[in-house]
Amino acid sequence: MSLSNSFSSTDNRAVTSQTPLLNLEFQKHVVEFTFPLPKEVEELTRDTEAYIGVLNWQTEHAAVVTQTHCFVWDYGGVDNFKQLFERETSIYKFKMPICDDDDILDDSNNHPKLPLVCIIPSNQHQKPGLLACSRRGEFRYWEDITRESVFEDHYSSLKVYLQEGDYGTHLACYETHQSSQDSCIIIFGSARSVLYRINISKTGMSSSSLSRSVGIMENFSSYLWLSSKYDTGEIITTTLGNRLENNLLSEVFVLMEKSLEKWAFGQARSVNKYVQGQDIYNNIIQEIYLSDSRIKKTDQVDLKLLDIEFTRNGELVILVSYFFGSNQNEIVENKNLSHALVILSTEEVQFSDAVIYKVDNIHRLKNQSNLSLGPQANLVMPNGGPAVFVVFSQAIIITTILEGSNYSNIVSLQDQTRDRIIGFCGEGSKSWHDRNIDRVSRINILTAKTGIMTCKLNLMEIMDERDHTHDQMNLDNSQEMRDRELKRMLEQAVFNTSEKAGNDSVHLLS
Secondary structure, three states: OOOOEEEEHHHHOOOOOOOEEEEEEEOOEEEEEEEOOHHHHHHHHHHHHEEEEEEOOOOOEEEOOOOOOOEEEEEEOOHHHHHHHHOOOOOEEEEEOOOOOOOOOOOOOOEEOOOOOEEEEEOOOOOEEEEEEEOOOOEEOOHHHHOOOOOOOOEEEEEEEOOOOOOEEEEEEEEOOOOOOOEEEEEEEOOOOOOOEEEEEEEEEEEEOOOOOOOOOHHHHHHHHHOOOOOOEEEEEEEEEEEOOOOOEEEEEEEOOOEOOOOOOOOOOOOEEEEEEOOOOOHHHHHHHHOOOOOOOOOOOEEEEEEEEEEOOOOOOEEEEEEOOOOOOHHHHHHOOOOEEEEEEEEEEOOOOEEEEEEEEEEEEEOOOOOOOOOOOOOEEEEHHHHHEEEOOOOEEEEOOOOOOEEEEEEEEEEOOOOOOOEEEEEEOOOOOOOOOOOOEEEEEOOOOEEEEEEEEHHHHHHHHHHHHHHHHHHHHHHHHHHHHHHHHHHHHHHHHHHHHHHHHHHHHH
């Protein structure tokens, strides 16, 4: 396994380092090798066609999921490079609930869709748990992965009955202020916009279907103003928003195919309140027409909403991809694929909890001409930004939403034939944001060939450079203003002298 050649970068100012843990070090970002793939998992990724990866920042556990099994291991607690390869890594194996429905296929590779898996935060005296569900809604939960993997059938089970033709598209677990298994917000969403809250307790699991019905006033203020009908499309992803009512409630934003929903979730088994839904799809397309000079007025834009994060300053950032062309055939043939970050701000609606989302800015992501990223990507903003990591299967775009900064870089896999990014996580991503802005922002990624890597962005370096540039611009502007003022004074002096001479001439002639 060649550690030094796993990644390349668009940053040319590389700094040579003798630290063995270091893969790449640049002025503003670093890529470090964190943990190798355990041998059993390495063989699995080499010999299996369909699999995905899962990483959990809080518990420092990783997983690789196939159609039949999930393999989990602990990648934390490593102090030095030598220990990485000397310590024996325990692999915990779990049998997944099987979905035999051939109609549920992954569009990209025509494999049956894989089970959805979450690593559940640990209770005070326990190891993390594992939650898995088939695309048809069959759930299995192992309370302690280190103990219960020994007993193959030692799990709690739950069946969520979906409509015919419907299937699960999203499963997420969010930690709340108690950070225990029975106080997490666990959300399950489907291809036909159905949303469930999954509850875990000492007595087992339960589910509750979440209703979008609202009162008369809420309905008037939300949907009469914001949308004419519910979005019945796929639930793509979710993220936590603000804490509410002394941390007893949390905003939850649900990104769908064409709209954005806002909910208020309480603690387990408490009331979950639907707040509003708004069509954001058409507004984003209109703003893309205005912001992308390559697109003609007669062109069609094929837009896809991919991911969402809630920032520490209360904005929403949505990752989108789009093709454009004069007709659908040209869109497919030319493959003018672009990715962008859409910044949404909010405007309050009077006498309601609802808000109107407005597109504040569109930040088009830069790509290399020789790098094919593909339409699918995920957004990671540790602790609510301002650092932004856009994770593709073969590369990561690193940028920020800092005002006045144009920093952007691409870290790509060297072996794009055999290696790919299959999992990722970031501290405080899609969660509550307690701390001040990170000095260094970081994410972990899991690759199919190399193992676990850490990608870091030095925000202090970027902010210092931005401030220096801003000061220099102010200095240049002030010098320019002084030059203009001097020029104006000289012109005025010449003009006044000429004017005076003219007057004298007139006086003499009279």
